[in-house]
Amino acid sequence: ILEEADVAEVQDIEAEKVKTQQAFAAIVQIHKNGDIDDAKQGYEAFLERFPNNTAARINLSHIALQAEQYDQAGAYILEALQIDPKEPQALMLAGLIAREKGDFDGAESYYRQALSVNPDYIPAIRNLAILLDLYRGRLQEALELYERAQALETVPDPKLKDWIFDIKRRIGEP
Template identity: 40%
Template sequence: MNLIKSGGLCLWLSVALSGCVTAPTPPESDPRAEPAVLEASFREAVRAMEQDNLAEARTRLEQLTTDYPDKAGPMANLGIIAFRKGDSDSARQWFERALAVNPEHVQALNHLGVIARNAGEFDEAERYYRAALAADSDYAPAILNLAFLLDIYLGNPADAIELYERYQSAASEPHPRLEDWIFDAKNRI
């Protein structure tokens, strides 16, 4: 009887362990605890980013992408870290991975727009900004970036004014130079 029980235990352990090898499991086995663990880990990674401890943040976020491959947030934040370090290629890859998980991830869309704009790919930048705004019409960074693109890069200050004013309503703390940008755009019409 003990042999049967131990044989059953060995079989169960081999099945359980093989599952761990092929598909990483979250740190907690209790499904109710999983969201709390994810949230706490993500919060620690974001805190490290805010404290400019990018190496620690990157390590934590990379682990989160392994443990939770269906979550776009850690991927987008890895893109932000790469972007802040000036590595546009890696940033683009992380943002695209985030979009593969969540095609409406506004931060990833907005950052891809900035990368495209910086590369002189203005049509692509506009497409990303508009996609971000289609996902969240009040996402202030995309509103402002589209306004800059239309005003400064595409020479369309008339359309930019509407966006500058929309940004003023959407932003919790609008940029202090916003009134100057609106004034300048109106003077160029």
């Protein structure tokens, strides 16, 4: 049976957790609103308080990617992967960064690692398909991945539909 002091401690911990989630959500909203500098400062401040948070590092990586700062984006992702080596979003972003740097083998490896953790992770499926289609010339594999991504979408994606049509045309399928 929990003592009153124990109950109060659990309640304090839960209240702190809620405050932390609300603080992070506020930073994400700033980011979504397009205030990149404030979002970056917010994520960095959040990491000072919660150094093992992977989500803030992933979001900082997104900011660096948008600014085409691939080395900085990669540094954030490597930090996130040191904390959680099986984080699918971080693995997928590591693949994206590798692709942007021309490391197609590395990109493919990261995308496949993300899919080994979460086989239905649509962003990794799409990016692997794009890599195989546009950079590797492995059209049949790319087609299968595009179709798999489309099947997983809750609402059919017109872009995927176009890509599927285009790749079928290129490989001679009706």
